[in-house]
Amino acid sequence: MRFFEELSNEALNDEYFLELLVKLETISAQNFFKIPVANITSKELTDSLRFADILSRSENPDAKNKSYKIVSLLSESHQKDETFLTFAKPILIRLGNFPALSYLEDSLGIDVKSPREVVFEKIIKETFHAIPNSSYTFTDSQYEIYESLKKNNHFSFSGPTSIGKSFIIKAFIHHLIRESNGNDNIALLVPTRALINQAENQIKSEFSQYTQYKVLAHPIIPKALKRESNKFIFIFTPERLISYLSTADNPKIDYLFIDEAHKIVSESDTRSPLYYHAILQAERKSVKLYFASPNIPNPDIFLRLFEKSAEESLCVKSSPVSQNRYFLDLVEKRGVLLSDSESEINLSLEFDSNDLNHWIKKLSSGEKSIIYCNSKSDTIELALQFADTLPAKNIKEVNEVITLIEQHLHKKYYLVDCLKKGVAFHFGNLPQRIRERIEWLFESKKIDYLFCTSTLLEGVNLPAKNIFILSNAIGLTKFTDIDFWNLCGRAGRLTKELSGNIICTRAFNKKNRWDKPETDLNVVKQKKIKKLEPQIISGKGNFYKNLESALNGKEFTKKKPSANQVSIWKHYANIALIHEVRGDDSVLRSSLINSSNTGQATLKAKTASIVMPQKILESCSGIKPEYQNEIYKNARASTSILPEEITYETALAALRSLSNFYRWPDEESSGKSPLYTSADVLKYYAVLISGWANTKPLHLMIQTALDHYETKGEIWITNETIPFDKNNKKHLNVVINNLISDIDNFIRFKIRSYFENYNLLINSSLGDTAEVPNWAEYLEYGTTDYRVIELQNYGIPRHLALYLIENHESSMNFGDSNQAPFEKKKVLELMDKESDEFRELSELELYY
CATH class of the missing domain: 3.40.50.300 (P-loop containing nucleotide triphosphate hydrolases)
Structure with missing residues (x-):
């Protein structure tokens, strides 16, 4: 093998090879841009393929990628050429790129006899790389990752997006289920709610053969599914993972898969501290962690962040797509x-x-x-x-x-x-x-x-x-x-x-x-990606000084930090306090203490006055502990802000109280899309809350918003206020997009998180005497109707749950929470077979 490595290294730097590569790329570009195309001679064709053949024998990812690049470039113009076909199949087999080989063989009808040793290599690789219970075969890189996952209790890998990270993770989950005889609970962490349903639908389809496994996307498990024989695959955002872990009687999660792991350490994403906090909460409960990230050369960084062995990692640089x-x-x-x-x-x-x-x-x-x-x-x-x-x-x-x-x-x-x-x-x-x-x-x-x-x-x-x-x-x-x-x-x-x-x-x-x-x-131009240097580990940019400033309410080291930077510093400061309260020797807390002579004293001083439960601090890391502490201590005086009925008036009163308790004018008034712009914006949120929480359909909420702007007579577009015209399509679309964005970002996320924190604090402080309606739940599910909430916990979307309650309530039974509320087959028989709702319900996997 050393001979081929030396030969491939020579080839990579060979002037003639580079000249051929440029010529092939140029011809491909000319074809793509539809300009007169140059041609290569039969000698250049053969020489290019010989170079590709040499490079395919190397272990160097750059050599492998260039070998594959030559095959992909030539396939565009020479896919029926005998010389090309003779070389292409052995090269792809040697590269272990069976998807590309299948594409050539099936889509282009290629059938070329190969030398006996190539046939044997193909048989061997297809045997060892075969995915159990599947017709697919791993590429070399996919197989290497898959085998590494099987050997380690924690693991982190990176590779090109095209390598199919989710595909490998799903194959590994199949392995885990078979190896444990279906006794493990598994969770997948996705960055945002927008990704939950795509992942949920894929997982339900992929794992439908395992009848004991239920795929859920909400942290509340319906009682009818809480049987000892049932196991779960959860699809969670960081918020939902934290909520799930905070409930003591929830089944233990055994494995957690974190895709897009680089978001944990992003220096500009305000959700990165939440990611870190959620995963650390899981790690403290002995959950096995598996990280997948795109391209980064040091995937071990995530293991170091959570104090795991950095050796349990793999960086793949070869790509199955050119x-x-x-x-x-x-x-x-x-x-x-x-x-x-x-x-x-x-x-x-x-x-x-x-x-x-x-x-x-x-x-x-x-x-x-x-x-x-x-x-x-x-x-x-x-x-x-x-x-x-x-x-x-x-x-x-x-x-x-x-x-x-x-x-x-x-x-x-x-x-x-x-x-x-x-x-x-x-x-x-x-x-x-x-x-x-x-x-x-x-x-x-x-x-x-x-x-x-x-x-x-x-x-x-x-x-x-x-x-x-x-x-x-x-x-x-x-x-x-x-x-x-x-x-x-x-x-x-x-x-x-x-x-x-x-x-x-x-x-x-x-x-x-x-x-x-x-x-x-x-x-x-530069395909090389720099190593990640998380601020939590490196402390760069005065990270820990700014965390201490956030704790003390002092000015930051940067004169004009961005709103995102300030938000990230404040959130990490809150998390460091949580670690101090529970005595966690985390990377974050230890580094803050070691960063200055006053770090330890600052943490101790800030935690000394905290009387609220540690559990709530852990559940609501994004909110300043001092605000939470005050609400907890004065709970009895503020219980009346959340009445049972949600109207515009009660919502506005509640928002004004929350704005005061949590200092929204100070904490939520900066950035590109601030929650708080003026006291008047609370009136707008009150309209949205009263509509959304009372299960008002989206098209009616849009009509209400349009009526509001028509009455108001003006609208803010492109940094200026202009007269509102209900017949102007642009004005109408601005209203619609603002509305759906504000429901998603503000009502169901930011404001909901404050209601959730308030509810937890009041209930904890007053105990059995507290009867505070759970407005956070109403905003999350878009209803005050417990039936609609229960249906959503079973995996039925809000709009479909509303439709079923409105049209088929007589076929449902919500009296016994230990039983599923309806039989899917019976309800489908009653529905219009041509309706969109029939199609949606028929495609849903409901587990009963």
């Missing part, structure tokens, strides 16, 4: 190929048009394309502009989704206009049932174009042949190398094609739109 990188500059009219040889090749493009829509259509060529636009407003506007250039389509499945949107949002919602042309936009706050249907339309190729925000970075699995990246930022922050390559991992679909195209497109001369290509493109 990617072609381009920079398309419509401002300066130029096209650049960013070669894997680390050179830049200017393409002789004819700019008959510098219109973005023209180029998206031209380069997509009937293949699926994702267009990343960064902001929600850009995403919607650019999708509309693109759709306007296309002819109308009439596709049954698309029309059904259009009808759904018209009925449950509004007939004039912009998504309707887009879908009529085979285009969609996608962002996290879209209502769940609509977002899921859009994803299905794109996956099943009913629509070919999807304009999106950074939701795809959070784990939504929607690969496509092409990804156009119109902005080099998330929000106002430029891409980190992890962000960029995680997003680009969606370009190219394993088992569907051998390669994908990344087109960084400068369509406008605006900030963060590739406006400084000489520096902005560095993240595209």
Whole structure:
């Protein structure tokens, strides 16, 4: 093997090889951009494949990737060539890329006889790499990760997005269930609520064969499912995991899988402290931890963060999908190929048009394309502009989704206009049932174009042949190398094609739109990703000084820190206090104590006056302990703020009380989308709460909001107040998007968390004498009706639960909580077989 390593190293640096690689990439680029194509000679074809053959024998990931790159480039133009076919099959077998091999053999009809030793190698790998109870075979890298997971009680791995991290984790869960005879409870941690349903549906489908396992997404287990014979696979956000762990009689979780693990240590994501806190809570309960992250070279960092052996980790750098990188500059009219040889090749493009829509259509060529636009407003506007250039389509499945949107949002919602042309936009706050249907339309190729925000970075699995990246930022922050390559991992679909195209497109001369290509493109050119250096471990940027400042209420070391930075420092400071209260020798607490002479004294002073229960502190780490402590001590004087009935008046009174208790004008008034902007905003939230908690359908809440703006006579759009026009489609859509975003971000998340904390404090302080309605639960589930809440705990979405109660209540029985409320089969027999509700219920796995 040493001979082949030396030979492959020579090949990687061989001038002739690099010349051939550039030529093949250039020909591929010319085909892609539809300009006159150069040709390679038969000698160049053979030589290229010989280089690929040598490189495929190496253990060097760069050599393997370049070997595969040559095969993928040649497959576009030489897929029927005998020389290509003779080399391609052995190379793919040697690389262990069986999905690519199957694609060539099945989709392109390749049937080539191979040398006996290649056949034996294929048989051996297919035998050992076969996935139990599946027709699929692991790639070499997937198999290496899978075997490593099996050998370790804790593990962390990283690899390209296209490697199929979720696929490997699901295969490992199958192994765990078989090995334990179905006696372990398992949880998967996802970044946001927007991802819960996609993961839940996939897990339910994947593990339906194990009848003892119930897949749940809420931290409350229905009594009918709390049988000793039942086991669970939970899909949780960090908040839901913390809530589940705080209930003492819940079944123990044995394994926790954390996808997108890099979010735990993000320096700009305000949810990173919550991630850290949730996982540490699980670790303290002896849950086995498994981390999966994209691309980072030091996946051991997560194990170190939670004080596990750093040796139980693996970084995979070889990719099962090849990617072609381009920079398309419509401002300066130029096209650049960013070669894997680390050179830049200017393409002789004819700019008959510098219109973005023209180029998206031209380069997509009937293949699926994702267009990343960064902001929600850009995403919607650019999708509309693109759709306007296309002819109308009439596709049954698309029309059904259009009808759904018209009925449950509004007939004039912009998504309707887009879908009529085979285009969609996608962002996290879209209502769940609509977002899921859009994803299905794109996956099943009913629509070919999807304009999106950074939701795809959070784990939504929607690969496509092409990804156009119109902005080099998330929000106002430029891409980190992890962000960029995680997003680009969606370009190219394993088992569907051998390669994908990344087109960084400068369509406008605006900030963060590739406006400084000489520096902005560095993240595209350099495939090497820097090691993660979490602030918790490194203490960089005066991290621990700022935590101590947050505890003492003093000024931070940075003169003008961002609202996100301040939020992160304050939250970590709260978590450090929690660790001090319970005597945890965590990395966070120890480092804070060791960072200064006053760290220990600060923690002791701050915890000395805390009288509230430790359990509540742990459940509500994002809220200052001192505010919680005051509410706990004065509980008897404030119990009346949450009456049984939720009306506009009672909601407004409760919000005013919470704003005062938790100092919203100080704590919640900064950042891009602050909760508190003025006292008047509480009136708006009161309207939303009274509608949402009383199970008002979304389309009626939208109509109420439109009526409000018509009465008010003005609306805030693009940083100015303008007269409101109910017939103006733009005004209408701004209202709709603001409403669905505010329900998701403020009502169901931020405000709900304050109600939950208040409820816990009052009930704990007053004990049996407390009779405080659980408004937090009402906001989470969107109802005060216990029946609708129970149905949601069984996995039935809110809108479907409302429909069933309204139309089939007589077929249900909520009298005995130890029994399931209805029989799915009987209710389906009563439903309209053509209705959307019938389809949804029939597809749900309800376990009874």
